[in-house]
Amino acid sequence: MTQQHFDPQQMFSMAGKSVLISGAGTLGAATAIGLAKGGARITLADNNPEALQKLADQIISMGGQAAIAPYWPDTEEHAMAMVAKAVESYGELNGMLITNGTNYVADIVDMPVDSWQKVMDANLRGPWLACQAAGRQMIKQGKGGSVVVLSSTRGKLGHPAGYTAYCTSKGAIDSLVKTLGCEWGKHGITINAVGPTVFRSPVSAWMYAEEGPGKVTREGMLSRIPLGRLGEPEDIVGSIYFLLSPASQFCTGQTFYADGGYTAG
Structure with a gap:
């Protein structure tokens, strides 16, 4: 064991690390800023170029580095293009965060098969393709790496209330992370998931409304969260940062719950 393992600044340093964030225009934005502040060189991937440019400008104005990959991992070609942009920009890929996802709420007897499939494509197929592309690059580099996938308490x-598509997809993500943790161990690549409870995002914005169904649903959720509030995007940054940093080099195949204690009760 070298001296750096006893130095917290080295253990949590992301300085110079090339990190690709898929879904950076929405759920990954707060983490992109946090990683950039820690010295990581960021590649922002999403299918919203305007949001990416705005985020890139913000990171650069802070003195950070940010490249843009206007892709969503909906095809193998797009997933590979995201990784290629990170390598083109910084010479290698050291870490990746995958935050892509969506939801469609309906009881199973009422849910159109096409709607179920869209959730599975966004929440499972896309992350699988992103993992495939990142794995190919990291194995080729021969230097290990780290991957974090956004899961949910609904994977557990x-x-x-009509979550057969969402819960199924997130449970599959947790299983994918376990399997790749075993498969990639020999390559020195770690992969973990972060499972938040409800936190502010385009998908959950209705639950933060002051009146209407969101208020009723929110009050029900709050009664089951020991910390007494719903999450904000910043609440999961620390967990993701840890799992991408050298401090977590002996953690793989796990789902870490950033949920205010929701799954503890």
Whole structure:
């Protein structure tokens, strides 16, 4: 064990690391800023070029480095293009965060098969393709790496209000992370998931409304969260930062719950 393992500044340093963030225009934006502040060189990937440019400008104005990959991992070609942009920009890929996802709420007897498939494509197929592309690059480099996938407490817990697509997809993500943790160990690549409870995002914005169904649903959720509030994007930055940093080099195949204690009860 070298001296750097006893130095917190080295253990949590992201200085010079090339990190690709898929879904950076929405759920990954706060983490992109946090990683950039830690010295990481960021590649922002999403299918919203305007949002990416705005985020890139913000990171650069802070003195950070940011490249743009206007892709969503909806095809193998797009997933590979995201990784290629990171390598083109910084010479290598050291870490990746995958935050892509969506939801469609309906009881199973009412859910159109096409709607179910769209959730599975966004929440599972896309992350799988992104992992495939990143894995190919990291194995080729021969220097290890780290991958974090955004999961959910709904990968562990069911839900009575029409979440058969969402819960199924997130449970599959947790299983994918376990499997790749075993598959990639020999290459020195770690992969973990972060499972938040409800946190502010385009998908959950309705639950933050002051009146209407969101208020009723929110109050029900709050009664089950020991810390007494819903999450904000910044609440998961620390967990993701840790899992991408050298401090977590002996953690792989795990789902870490950043949920205010929701799954503890």
